Structure formats: C-alpha cells, structure tokens
Amino acid sequence: xxxxxxxxxxxxxxxxxxxxxxxxxxxxxxxxxxxxxxxxxxxxxxxxxxxxxxxxxxxxxxxxxxxxxxxxxxxxxxxxxxxxxxxxxxxxxxxxxxxxxxxxxxxxxxxxxxxxxxxxxxxxxxxxxxxxxxxxxxxxxxxxxxxxxxxxxxxxxxxxxxxxxxxxxxxxxxxxxxxxxxxxxxxxxxxxxxxxxxxxxxxxxxxx
Amino acid sequence: xxxxxxxxxxxxxxxxxxxxxxxxxxxxxxxxxxxxxxxxxxxxxxxxxxxxxxxxxxxxxxxxxxxxxxxxxxxxxxxxxxxxxxxxxxxxxxxxxxxxxxxxxxxxxxxxxxxxxxxxxxxxxxxxxxxxxxxxxxxxxxxxxxxxxxxxxxxxxxxxxxxxxxxxxxxxxxxxxxxxxx
Numbered sequence: 001x002x003x004x005x006x007x008x009x010x011x012x013x014x015x016x017x018x019x020x021x022x023x024x025x026x027x028x029x030x031x032x033x034x035x036x037x038x039x040x041x042x043x044x045x046x047x048x049x050x051x052x053x054x055x056x057x058x059x060x061x062x063x064x065x066x067x068x069x070x071x072x073x074x075x076x077x078x079x080x081x082x083x084x085x086x087x088x089x090x091x092x093x094x095x096x097x098x099x100x101x102x103x104x105x106x107x108x109x110x111x112x113x114x115x116x117x118x119x120x121x122x123x124x125x126x127x128x129x130x131x132x133x134x135x136x137x138x139x140x141x142x143x144x145x146x147x148x149x150x151x152x153x154x155x156x157x158x159x160x161x162x163x164x165x166x167x168x169x170x171x172x173x174x175x176x177x178x179x180x181x182x183x184x185x186x187x188x189x190x191x192x193x194x195x196x197x198x199x200x201x202x203x204x205x206x207x208x
Numbered sequence: 209x210x211x212x213x214x215x216x217x218x219x220x221x222x223x224x225x226x227x228x229x230x231x232x233x234x235x236x237x238x239x240x241x242x243x244x245x246x247x248x249x250x251x252x253x254x255x256x257x258x259x260x261x262x263x264x265x266x267x268x269x270x271x272x273x274x275x276x277x278x279x280x281x282x283x284x285x286x287x288x289x290x291x292x293x294x295x296x297x298x299x300x301x302x303x304x305x306x307x308x309x310x311x312x313x314x315x316x317x318x319x320x321x322x323x324x325x326x327x328x329x330x331x332x333x334x335x336x337x338x339x340x341x342x343x344x345x346x347x348x349x350x351x352x353x354x355x356x357x358x359x360x361x362x363x364x365x366x367x368x369x370x371x372x373x374x375x376x377x378x379x380x381x382x383x384x385x386x387x388x389x390x
Binding site for chain 2: 048049052055056059060061062063066067068069070071072073074075078079082084085087088
C-alpha cells in the first residue's frame with residue numbers, strides 16, 4: 001500500500017526513505033472479519049436477550065411466556081414535538097409549580113415555630129389576665145356604691161324570677177325586697193357614719 | 209454528518225459553538241428510553257413529561273462535568289431514576305402516606321389510564337408491578353423491559369449484582385403469583 005500523493009510530498013522534505021517505502025500493516029485479522037462483524041454483533045445482543053429470557057423462564061415460567069406489550073398510551077407526535085430548547089428556556093421546575101405548605105414549613109421551620117410560640121404566649125397572657133378580672137359568671141365586679149336603689153331592686157326581682165322556687169316563696173321575697181332605707185334605720189349611728197364616709201360625695205348627698 | 213455515538217456527541221458538546229446542537233442530539237437519542245423508564249415508575253403521562261423535562265435540565269447543567277468514567281447512557285438513566293424516586297417521595301410527603309398508600313396511589317393512577325382494563329393480562333402485569341416495593345420494581349423493570357445487564361444496573365442503582373439478582377428473583381415470583389391469583 002503506498003501513501004497518498006499529498007503525504008508523499010510532505011514526507012519527501014522530511015525523509016526520502018519513508019516517502020519512497022511501501023507502507024504495509026503488520027497486523028493480521030481473521031478472514032472475513034468485517035463481513036461477519038455485524039452478524040456477530042447481532043448474535044451477541046441475542047445472547048444477552050436469550051440469557052435474560054432463560055433466567056426468567058427458570059424463575060417465573062408463566063411470566064416468561066407473556067408478550068411484552070406496552071399498554072400505556074401517549075399523545076400523538078409526543079417525541080417529535082418534544083422541544084428541548086423550549087424546556088431550557090422555561091426551566092420548568094416541578095417543585096416550583098405548586099406551592100407545597102409542608103415544604104414551606106420545612107424550609108422556614110425555625111421562624112414559624114418561634115412565631116407560633118410567641119403567639120401562644122400572648123394568647124395565654126391575655127386569657128390569664130381576663131380570667132383574673134372576671135368572676136365566674138364572666139362579669140367584671142363593680143363597686144357596690146355605683147349601684148342605684150332602683151337597679152338593685154330590679155336585680156332582686158330578676159333573680160327571684162330565675163330561681164327555681166315555689167310560688168309562695170317568690171311572694172315572700174317580693175314582700176321583702178331589699179330597701180335601703182329600712183336597712184339604714186336598723187344600723188347603729190356609728191355604723192351609719194362609717195358607711196356614709198365610704199360613699200362617693202354625690203351619693204352621700206342624696207341619702208342626706 | 210455528525211456521528212451518533214456517545215463519544216462523538218460528547219466531543220461536540222465540548223465545542224462551545226456546537227454545544228446546543230450536541231445536547232439536542234443526545235436528548236433525541238435517549239429521550240424515548242428515558243421516557244418509558246420514567247413512565248413505568250410514575251404511570252401518569254403528565255408526571256412523566258414534567259420529570260423528563262427536569263431530567264433534561266439536569267443533563268444540560270451537568271453534562272459539562274460528566275467525567276465519562278461511566279457510560280453516558282448509565283448516567284442519564286441514573287438521573288431519570290433519581291428524579292422519578294424524588295417525585296414519588298414528594299407525593300408521599302404531600303399526601304402524608306406510607307408505602308402501601310403510595311402503592312394504592314399508583315394503582316389508582318393506573319386505573320385512570322386510557323384503555324385500562326384490569327382483566328387484560330398486560331394491565332394485570334402493570335398492577336402486579338405496582339404492588340412491588342420500590343427497589344424490586346426498579347430492578348424488575350430495568351431487567352424485564354430494558355433487558356439491562358446486572359453489571360450496568362449495578363452502576364445505575366449503586367447496588368451489588370448479587371442483591372439485584374435476588375431482587376429480580378423475588379419480584380418475578382411475586383408478579384407471577386399475582387397474575388395467577390387475580
């Protein structure tokens with residue numbers, strides 16, 4: 001085998017001996033190697049296939065006899081229309097498509113826990129404070145001196161109606177509605193003076 | 209004309225002017241195999257489409273650093289497998305379900321497929337596959353559908369060949385029992 005002319009021209013400047021010598025490869029290959037190469041390759045692939053088939057027939061004979069059909073459908077021309085450039089441009093991220101509250105919590109766990117603890121403490125404080133200032137009926141106590149005679153009597157009448165009492169008992173109570181004047185008349189003078197001293201000025205004037 | 213072998217495509221990819229062309233050729237070459245591998249794991253076409261797109265993005269970002277100590281095909285399959293498993297794990301967390309419910313979830317997805325018929329053998333086979341634990345399912349699908357040698361599978365799944373053979377053995381037996389009893 002002689003060198004192509006271009007290479008001969010190139011070699012002449014470097015080495016005349018090489019340029020003029022006939023190039024031959026010393027290596028040998030089996031006869032018809034390249035002709036048989038494709039057949040050998042197919043046999044090799046089939047060997048792998050046969051190997052896997054034989055393996056399956058030993059493990060699960062019924063399964064090995066089943067035809068490997070694909071039951072799944074997909075949209076027409078899916079692969080021909082699959083555009084990688086568009087994908088790179090849009091960089092669709094399945095994770096960012098839908099907001100996942102659980103994932104959000106995982107990421108901001110510390111901040112959320114601190115905020116939740118703080119809110120709980122505030123709520124607990126408010127609840128404790130309000131329960132301390134309320135009586136068991138949920139009413140805030142007011143000073144007795146702020147209640148007028150009429151309000152007090154009305155209160156007793158309402159209470160009387162709500163009490164599960166016999167009719168006769170109710171009548172007794174109605175007769176004995178608290179009367180501040182009769183009560184005052186039974187008080188000793190010194191007790192009365194003490195009482196008046198504790199009253200606000202406007203109410204003590206009324207009584208006087 | 210550009211040669212379609214992996215070596216040539218990777219060399220082309222390293223040429224900054226031909227990078228996109230090479231990447232497109234790589235994806236075209238493997239997209240169908242990757243698609244069906246993912247589809248058999250997650251069932252739904254829409255989910256598969258999303259995962260495949262994610263795989264393509266990861267391939268684009270990672271191909272420059274691909275060390276070629278593994279075959280390109282093995283590397284791509286590994287990405288596709290991991291993305292599919294990550295997707296299934298996220299479905300698990302989102303619905304706060306355990307394995308059995310994931311299996312039921314995939315079975316439901318299967319039942320929702322077009323032309324699904326639980327009495328037909330090909331669908332029974334799919335139902336049986338969905339009942340398998342995750343690893344066994346993976347091994348079975350790679351061996352049964354892709355006829356992948358254990359040696360290659362071992363590199364994709366990072367598991368010993370012996371363990372893979374055992375998984376395949378158990379999976380095939382369970383599937384056959386399911387088909388016989390349903």
